Amino acid sequence: MPNRTLLIAGNWKMNNDVHAAAKLADELAQALPEVPAGVEVLVCPPTIDITTVHDRISAAPIALGAQNVYWEAKGAYTGESSCDMLKSAGCTYCIIGHSERRDYFHETDEDENKKAKALVAAGIVPVFCCGEPEEVREAGTYVKHVTDQVKAGLAGLEISDAKQLVVAYEPIWAIGTGKTATADDAQEVCGAIRETLKELFGAELADGIRVLYGGSAKPDNIAELVAKPDVDGALVGGASLKAEDFSAMVVKAGE
Numbered sequence: 001m002p003n004r005t006l007l008i009a010g011n012w013k014m015n016n017d018v019h020a021a022a023k024l025a026d027e028l029a030q031a032l033p034e035v036p037a038g039v040e041v042l043v044c045p046p047t048i049d050i051t052t053v054h055d056r057i058s059a060a061p062i063a064l065g066a067q068n069v070y071w072e073a074k075g076a077y078t079g080e081s082s083c084d085m086l087k088s089a090g091c092t093y094c095i096i097g098h099s100e101r102r103d104y105f106h107e108t109d110e111d112e113n114k115k116a117k118a119l120v121a122a123g124i125v126p127v128f129c130c131g132e133p134e135e136v137r138e139a140g141t142y143v144k145h146v147t148d149q150v151k152a153g154l155a156g157l158e159i160s161d162a163k164q165l166v167v168a169y170e171p172i173w174a175i176g177t178g179k180t181a182t183a184d185d186a187q188e189v190c191g192a193i194r195e196t197l198k199e200l201f202g203a204e205l206a207d208g209i210r211v212l213y214g215g216s217a218k219p220d221n222i223a224e225l226v227a228k229p230d231v232d233g234a235l236v237g238g239a240s241l242k243a244e245d246f247s248a249m250v251v252k253a254g255e
């Protein structure tokens with residue numbers, strides 16, 4: 001099996017004002033003065049907290065990411081942040097295509113495709129999210145639904161190194177619900193995503209691209225998830241807001 005570094009990524013979503021963000025970042029830096037070999041750690045705070053968190057974690061082995069980006073370089077786009085702005089604030093990753101962006105802000109596959117291309121061009125790693133709603137899971141067409149999202153969102157993306165891209169499979173019915181997909185469910189779809197990545201980028205690159213699972217991942221289930229051959233870590237929502245839980249996940253992933 002290719003030697004992929006696991007990625008445990010925290011998505012703080014719209015939680016934590018600058019004071020709470022500073023406190024959580026300090027707690028994480030204290031809890032994770034080092035991380036286990038073979039594991040990488042990432043936190044993605046709200047945009048307004050990025051600079052604060054950057055300053056607090058800069059001495060710790062914790063990477064910084066954003067939760068959103070706009071693909072244009074600059075100009076009259078009220079409320080948006082460009083790739084260069086994120087980069088100048090210390091971000092090396094950016095989540096795109098999260099189901100909450102797609103559902104609440106009507107983002108399309110085309111939008112995610114533009115974001116992915118702009119991020120890679122700027123040297124920021126997109127964490128491209130995909131996943132099916134409950135009715136698609138029940139209809140049994142979830143693998144096609146997810147792989148179609150991957151094909152549309154990453155079409156024409158040019159990467160020369162597997163480290164330039166991360167994909168996160170997040171079944172929508174498992175997000176914030178406590179209903180975790182089983183490790184076998186996660187492997188089934190993450191494996192299918194890897195096959196799609198092979199079609200898009202070739203086998204060698206696809207073998208090195210990290211494919212994460214997200215959806216009620218927590219200290220109790222992380223070991224089982226990352227034991228699966230195509231699950232290379234987790235995109236963690238709720239459990240990333242408690243330093244104790246998040247750091248426990250990092251440790252357990254490395255065991």
Ligand SMILES: O=C[C@H](O)COP(=O)(O)O
Nearest residue numbers: 011175176215216237238
């Ligand atoms: O981006 C993270 C996911 O949406 C998972 O959230 P959750 O761990 O709270 O279920």
